[in-house]
Amino acid sequence: MPKLTIDGVEVEVEPGITVLQACETAGVEIPRFCYHERLSIAGNCRMCLVEMEKSPKPVASCAMPVADGMVILTHSEMAVKARRGVMEFLLINHPLDCPICDQGGECDLQDQALFYGFDRTRFEEPKRSVEEKDFGPLIQTFMTRCIHCTRCVRFATEIAGVEELGLTGRGEDVEIDTYVEKALGSELSGNMIDLCPVGALTSKPYAFTARSWELGKTESVDALDAVGSAIRVDSRDGEVMRILPRLNEAVNEEWISDKTRFAYDGLRRQRLDRPYVRRDGKLEEASWDEAFAAIAGQLEDAPGQRIAAIAGDLADCESMLALKDLMAALGSANTDCRQDGARIEAGRRAGYIFNTTIAGIEQADACLLIGTNARFEAPLINARLRKRYLAGGFSVGFVGPEVDLTYRAERLGAGPKTLGEIAEGEHPFARVLDHASHPMLIIGQGALARPDGAQVLATARAIAEETGMIADGWNGFNVLHLAAARVGGLDIGFVPGEGGLDVAAILEAASSGGLDAVYLLGADEIDMAGLADTFVIYQGHNGDAGAEAADVILPGAAYTEKDATYVNTEGRVQYTRLAVFPPGEAREDWKIVRALSGVLGQTLAYDDIGALRARMAEVNRIFAAPDEAQPAEWGAFGTPGEMDPAPFAYPVENFYMTDPITRASVTMAKCTELARSVNKDKTGTDG
Amino acid sequence: MSGPTNPPANGADEAGPFAFTKANAALAEEIVGRYPEDREASAVMPLLDLAQRQNGGWLPPPAVAYVADYLGMPHIRVYEVVTFYSMFNLKPVGRNQVKVCTTTPCWLCGSAEVLDACRETLGIDLDETSEDGEFTLTEVECIGACVNAPVIQINDDYYEDLDGARTAALLDLLKKGEKPKPGSQTGRQCSAPVKGLATLISSGKMKGREGD
Numbered sequence: 001m002p003k004l005t006i007d008g009v010e011v012e013v014e015p016g017i018t019v020l021q022a023c024e025t026a027g028v029e030i031p032r033f034c035y036h037e038r039l040s041i042a043g044n045c046r047m048c049l050v051e052m053e054k055s056p057k058p059v060a061s062c063a064m065p066v067a068d069g070m071v072i073l074t075h076s077e078m079a080v081k082a083r084r085g086v087m088e089f090l091l092i093n094h095p096l097d098c099p100i101c102d103q104g105g106e107c108d109l110q111d112q113a114l115f116y117g118f119d120r121t122r123f124e125e126p127k128r129s130v131e132e133k134d135f136g137p138l139i140q141t142f143m144t145r146c147i148h149c150t151r152c153v154r155f156a157t158e159i160a161g162v163e164e165l166g167l168t169g170r171g172e173d174v175e176i177d178t179y180v181e182k183a184l185g186s187e188l189s190g191n192m193i194d195l196c197p198v199g200a201l202t203s204k205p206y207a208f209t210a211r212s213w214e215l216g217k218t219e220s221v222d223a224l225d226a227v228g229s230a231i232r233v234d235s236r237d238g239e240v241m242r243i244l245p246r247l248n249e250a251v252n253e254e255w256i257s258d259k260t261r262f263a264y265d266g267l268r269r270q271r272l273d274r275p276y277v278r279r280d281g282k283l284e285e286a287s288w289d290e291a292f293a294a295i296a297g298q299l300e301d302a303p304g305q306r307i308a309a310i311a312g313d314l315a316d317c318e319s320m321l322a323l324k325d326l327m328a329a330l331g332s333a334n335t336d337c338r339q340d341g342a343r344i345e346a347g348r349r350a351g352y353i354f355n356t357t358i359a360g361i362e363q364a365d366a367c368l369l370i371g372t373n374a375r376f377e378a379p380l381i382n383a384r385l386r387k388r389y390l391a392g393g394f395s396v397g398f399v400g401p402e403v404d405l406t407y408r409a410e411r412l413g414a415g416p417k418t419l420g421e422i423a424e425g426e427h428p429f430a431r432v433l434d435h436a437s438h439p440m441l442i443i444g445q446g447a448l449a450r451p452d453g454a455q456v457l458a459t460a461r462a463i464a465e466e467t468g469m470i471a472d473g474w475n476g477f478n479v480l481h482l483a484a485a486r487v488g489g490l491d492i493g494f495v496p497g498e499g500g501l502d503v504a505a506i507l508e509a510a511s512s513g514g515l516d517a518v519y520l521l522g523a524d525e526i527d528m529a530g531l532a533d534t535f536v537i538y539q540g541h542n543g544d545a546g547a548e549a550a551d552v553i554l555p556g557a558a559y560t561e562k563d564a565t566y567v568n569t570e571g572r573v574q575y576t577r578l579a580v581f582p583p584g585e586a587r588e589d590w591k592i593v594r595a596l597s598g599v600l601g602q603t604l605a606y607d608d609i610g611a612l613r614a615r616m617a618e619v620n621r622i623f624a625a626p627d628e629a630q631p632a633e634w635g636a637f638g639t640p641g642e643m644d645p646a647p648f649a650y651p652v653e654n655f656y657m658t659d660p661i662t663r664a665s666v667t668m669a670k671c672t673e674l675a676r677s678v679n680k681d682k683t684g685t686d687g
Numbered sequence: 688m689s690g691p692t693n694p695p696a697n698g699a700d701e702a703g704p705f706a707f708t709k710a711n712a713a714l715a716e717e718i719v720g721r722y723p724e725d726r727e728a729s730a731v732m733p734l735l736d737l738a739q740r741q742n743g744g745w746l747p748p749p750a751v752a753y754v755a756d757y758l759g760m761p762h763i764r765v766y767e768v769v770t771f772y773s774m775f776n777l778k779p780v781g782r783n784q785v786k787v788c789t790t791t792p793c794w795l796c797g798s799a800e801v802l803d804a805c806r807e808t809l810g811i812d813l814d815e816t817s818e819d820g821e822f823t824l825t826e827v828e829c830i831g832a833c834v835n836a837p838v839i840q841i842n843d844d845y846y847e848d849l850d851g852a853r854t855a856a857l858l859d860l861l862k863k864g865e866k867p868k869p870g871s872q873t874g875r876q877c878s879a880p881v882k883g884l885a886t887l888i889s890s891g892k893m894k895g896r897e898g899d
Contacts, residue, residue: 163761168770179763180748 004070019061019072020048028074031083031112033090033197034149035062038253039158045090045149047112049082050074058082080116087116090147092123093172094198101145103199105212109147130175135184137670138262139193139201146200148174152192159255160186161386161406176200185678187379187655190261194244194254203242205262205667210234210241218579219246221566222260223314223559224659226481227358227380228568229256233560233579240264240560240580250359250629251568257379259656259668266665267558270543273584276553283553288585292599294552295517298535299600302516304331308506311337311494312522312540313483313659316564316576318612319539319556319589320485320494321619322604323521326593329602333497334506334515337489339526340651341503342445343453343639344479346495349622351457351637353487353571354381355475356440357629361388364476366436368412368429369398370419370460371648372444372480375405376655378569381442381480382406395436397429400446400648415647416456419447423462433467440469440476445651448479451644458638470634477634481569482651482658484559485522488567491620510534520546521589522556524660539592541582542660554596555586558661562588563609565616570629573622705749707757711741715757727758731768734758735775744784745776773827781816781823783861785809786840789826792833797850801837802826804854808862821862834878835871844869848881 003012004019006026013022018041020030034045043063050061053071058079061072073079091113098104130143148167153176156165162185168177178184184192193203215234222229222243230248234241243264245256275291276283286294299307309327311320320337327335338344344352356364361384374382382405388394389407396409399418412418412429421427425434433439443460447453461477463469469476481487489495496502501509507530509515515534520526522540528549538550541558559566561582567573582588587595590612597604606612617624652658656668656675707715715734722729734757738750746769755765769775776784785805789798806812809822816823832838835847839854846857848871860867875881 164763166763166767168767170771177763179751179766 101199108197223484226569266661272555308334309519322593333500337494349632371447416643454639544660557582790829793837796836798837
């Protein structure tokens with residue numbers, strides 16, 4: 001390993017790294033604008049110049065590989081003078097508009113100008129100004145501020161896989177631009193805002209609403225898809241002002257999807273901020289006592305089997321367990337968390353989680369996607385697949401409708417017929433999987449949420465077992481979920497108990513008068529028509545389909561407003577944290593269930609979240625080990641049998657609107673409109 | 688100078704579709720064949736040049752898109768190349784593109800006078816095209832012929848050792864539809880010294896250095 005001297009201290013570093021990285025391991029920070037450890041090296045900002053012995057000129061440390069015996073001076077007169085010169089040039093055309101710039105206070109250029117900037121300019125000519133670009137409803141451009149580091153171009157090209165941004169012109173005329181002016185067609189575009197070291201790309205929805213130093217920062221996890229990205233919720237005066245990614249190498253690295261980042265305005269709109277009770281066919285405001293009394297009146301004489309509960313996609317584990325316990329106390333086994341009707345059993349954990357883990361994708365060398373458009377269903381898992389693809393030697397095949405995944409993937413067929421052929425070893429892709437040392441498959445809800453889902457699942461299991469996906473230290477079988485609540489619900493056992501009804505049976509029983517009450521825990525994506533004649537209790541935070549159908553509304557808390565447990569698609573137990581309080585009369589969800597249990601005379605045995613979490617760990621020991629993806633034991637799951645030849649369909653048609661929060665978001669509505677119009681231009685049809 | 692501007696989104700409709708002629712398609716195939724497999728993108732500049740020549744000296748958006756698709760490149764990557772090099776034109780140009788070098792050596796030798804002569808003779812200013820579509824006048828950075836400064840480039844030919852009068856005469860010939868002889872306009876042989884040979888005058892062999 002090469003040894004080099006950095007500022008008089010000898011360090012030994014990994015061969016092949018750059019001088020800048022070596023300096024970092026030695027604890028010396030080098031200023032930079034264009035260099036980013038997850039992007040290719042551009043070496044064009046020149047801010048990272050250091051002095052190197054035997055070199056007559058300073059060298060760009062980000063692009064200089066280490067060699068044995070190098071002597072580097074990072075803060076010598078020469079290095080500092082060189083950086084001052086670079087900074088002076090960078091500031092020549094940079095406007096001095098920090099007071100009205102949204103990046104102010106968290107700007108790399110501002111910070112570094114403090115150390116290397118000059119307090120006046122020697123440039124007497126007019127500064128250049130650059131036309132603004134239209135990058136769509138998410139990114140605001142102030143291109144005059146751009147210092148041409150090209151991080152955004154490299155991000156779009158490398159990580160997002162959408163080659164639409166480029167650096168056009170040259171010299172003083174250089175600009176970041178798209179070829180034909182249009183919004184960026186990426187689900188990860190918001191990350192460019194974080195990458196931009198200046199205020200050239202800023203968040204449009206957040207524009208001029210807050211300063212970074214006024215914000216309270218809460219570390220949490222996202223609940224808008226099943227990835228469970230690490231996020232930081234920035235809030236002020238009891239409102240979420242913005243959401244940023246937080247580093248979690250195992251899950252989202254340092255990216256988040258545009259839905260995760262920009263849907264927060266949905267947390268302020270159409271909120272259920274007080275209980276409602278339906279009187280004479282009209283929902284009227286009520287107090288908690290009145291709401292609970294209405295429920296108690298309805299449930300008083302109802303036998304257990306005539307009550308049912310459905311948990312939605314955003315439900316947290318605490319409230320699901322509390323509700324399950326309450327239903328059990330009331331004598332009901334009619335509980336289900338699979339509101340899309342996915343044929344997944346709760347028993348065998350390996351049969352419903354993403355066993356490979358997201359980081360594990362990087363070890364795989366072949367991948368079969370079954371009925372899943374990962375780009376819309378889990379953009380960060382798709383980004384990881386693309387990362388693996390770019391590293392080379394990764395064959396991807398998919399079964400389902402034609403789709404652009406941002407990397408080369410072979411379409412193997414439309415549905416179960418092709419899947420059967422792969423399982424039988426008759427399809428050429430079966431050989432690809434056979435020959436791979438670490439093959440994996442991802443099965444999506446498009447293949448499982450159909451009447452023959454259990455058979456499709458069994459076929460996928462057969463493929464996994466026959467192509468060597470299950471081996472010592474490797475499990476290549478993965479289920480990709482859409483809902484943050486789903487794995488947690490299955491872990492809790494929020495599924496029909498002995499003789500209980502599942503979602504389809506609950507809806508059928510309700511429409512034929514077989515049920516006295518249905519409890520919807522944030523369930524909005526079911527067919528409400530079936531519940532028209534039944535007493536519906538809706539507990540949730542946004543007024544959506546469920547609230548409309550409800551007879552009693554219990555206002556709950558969104559994922560940013562409670563300390564709650566979510567389990568991501570890998571089976572990783574993670575906690576959200578309360579960043580702001582629920583609005584008005586709304587309360588944390590498990591507390592609502594607990595309070596209701598008291599009114600119903602079935603008081604649950606936990607009084608605080610500690611006791612409830614202890615109960616969770618008792619129900620399933622995985623809850624005792626947060627933040628880890630625990631390997632699940634392999635075994636039988638699915639039901640072998642005939643599959644329906646109907647082709648798979650992808651479950652997420654509109655990436656931007658998948659749940660009550662995103663459906664209430666204006667930003668997401670703008671994105672949806674734009675995506676529709678782009679689609680229309682492309683195909684000549686709507687959608 | 689203003690920066691490159693985006694082609695209008697509907698530029699494709701205005702300019703009509705673009706495709707290589709049969710002869711150019713064969714040539715394009717040959718050019719691409721010069722590069723290794725999977726490195727076809729290396730042919731982007733010769734193909735853009737081919738497309739530009741076929742299209743009367745400029746590249747409409749459909750031509751840029753055509754070359755990009757031909758090489759399997761994202762459109763933006765080709766557009767970057769087109770905007771980087773001043774030799775690619777994104778707007779229509781005259782049949783004769785008069786490019787006047789005004790970089791320091793040419794300027795020291797009188798390029799200002801040459802430029803004025805161009806303006807006067809052609810009746811157009813920089814970055815303009817004459818009404819008859821015959822001439823476009825542009826200013827360029829060093830074109831690498833400083834030893835024969837001042838220099839102008841007209842289409843593929845260099846005209847060297849110019850002054851105001853010689854430039855006007857040159858352009859008058861072009862206006863008449865004749866083609867002036869490229870190279871030095873003073874009769875100098877290539878880049879030989881202006882005031883005649885100063886070395887290697889005798890026909891004898893070079894003598895060894897004396898006194899060693």
